[in-house]
Amino acid sequence: MSSLYLDRKNLGIKLDGQALALYEDGIRKGSVPLHLLERIVLRGNAQLESRVLGALAERNIGLVILSGRNTEATAMLAGGSHGDGVRRLGQYRTSIEDGLRIPLARRLVLIKVRSQHRLLKQALAARADLRYPLTGAATTLNGIRAQLREDRQAPSLSTLRGLEGAAAAAYFAAFTRLFAPELNFTGRNKRPPPDPVNACLSLGYTLLHYDAVRACHIVGLDTMLGFYHDLSFGRESLACDLMEPLRPVMDGWVWQLFRERELRAEHFSHDKGRCVMNKTGRQRFYAFYETRAGSARRLLRRYGYALARRYRSVYEARP
Structure with a gap:
């Protein structure tokens, strides 16, 4: 896996060690190891722990958040940049x-x-x-x-x-x-x-x-x-x-x-x-x-x- 698509309502995303824990209506549904990911595409009403953003940035994992109505990107986390x-x-x-x-x-x-x-x-x-x-x-x-x-x-x-x-x-x-x-x-x-x-x-x-x-x-x-x-x-x-x-x-x-x-x-x-x-x-x-x-x-x-x-x-x- 290199890309993770999350497209559902009432989704919670938390950091669990070296993995993302996924919750739906407060019930844990599974987890995804961070080392498998290059990018995450998120759509819908989701809640993220602030620690999740820090973990994604630290590992250069990209994040794009899509508007639920018009499919445009409302926020992006692009990962690290070259230093030259x-x-x-x-x-x-x-x-x-x-x-x-x-x-x-x-x-x-x-x-x-x-x-x-x-x-x-x-x-x-x-x-x-x-x-x-x-x-x-x-x-x-x-x-x-x-x-x-x-x-x-x-x-x-x-x-x-x-x-x-x-x-x-x-x-x-x-x-x-x-x-x-x-x-x-x-x-x-x-x-x-x-x-x-x-x-x-x-x-x-x-x-x-x-x-x-x-x-x-x-x-x-x-x-x-x-x-x-x-x-x-x-x-x-x-x-x-x-x-x-x-x-x-x-x-x-x-x-x-x-x-x-x-x-x-x-x-x-x-x-x-x-x-x-x-x-x-x-x-x-x-x-x-x-x-x-x-x-x-x-x-x-x-x-x-x-x-x-x-x-x-x-x-x-x-x-």
Whole structure:
């Protein structure tokens, strides 16, 4: 076990030696040794002893607390951070100089568009009936990829964002066709998610974002200072940067969940315009995510270490 998902009401979490003791309505239900854990995902009305937080921090075990209503993270404990401050000095310089940001941003958009194209090609192999929309979108993405490869000196971040936006429009126009009409998935809409597919995407992106935050902490980078996403109050822009190329991967996982009927309409309900996944649906989602998240987490750490090396070189090359 590396991840522990706790999703229930009236849960108590206490420290019992080198383990977490779990209580439900005051009755002990079991325990989990701390040495087995890398992260905990907590949802629902739970009470934690303060000693639990100290034990998690001491052992670099991450904790993310999800809102019970909108699947967004309300609190995070990311674990220990790398001690090399030089990396952050280079990161700060990069975040305010377009000449340093743009090459990184161009590479990020190129990788994301390539990932979107890969998913559509995989979908085409499974859905020959959608050849026309999938092929059309893939052709558009190929054209954007070619433009990104040729324009190595991208003139501005706004140009890159325009290309990313054009790619997203073409991609989602085709991606929405992969789902059954009764799911009412017509495009990405997150505040609040109005349909089962958007509910899954929101939860998946939240979990992926936390893994990106954790990757930033591990390599000693400031999560708030990105190179593609601008500085914005309360937003962990670097974590947003790191997870962008993995969004299409998450999209593919959500498609697989519905295609293989792991998730179905009965796993969702609607409350005042918001689509909510029930407990059975969440359990299935968590289990599916955990079997596949290892590769995504390794990739996020690889991105993080690559950035850390680059930021260090930026600082060392300063005038």
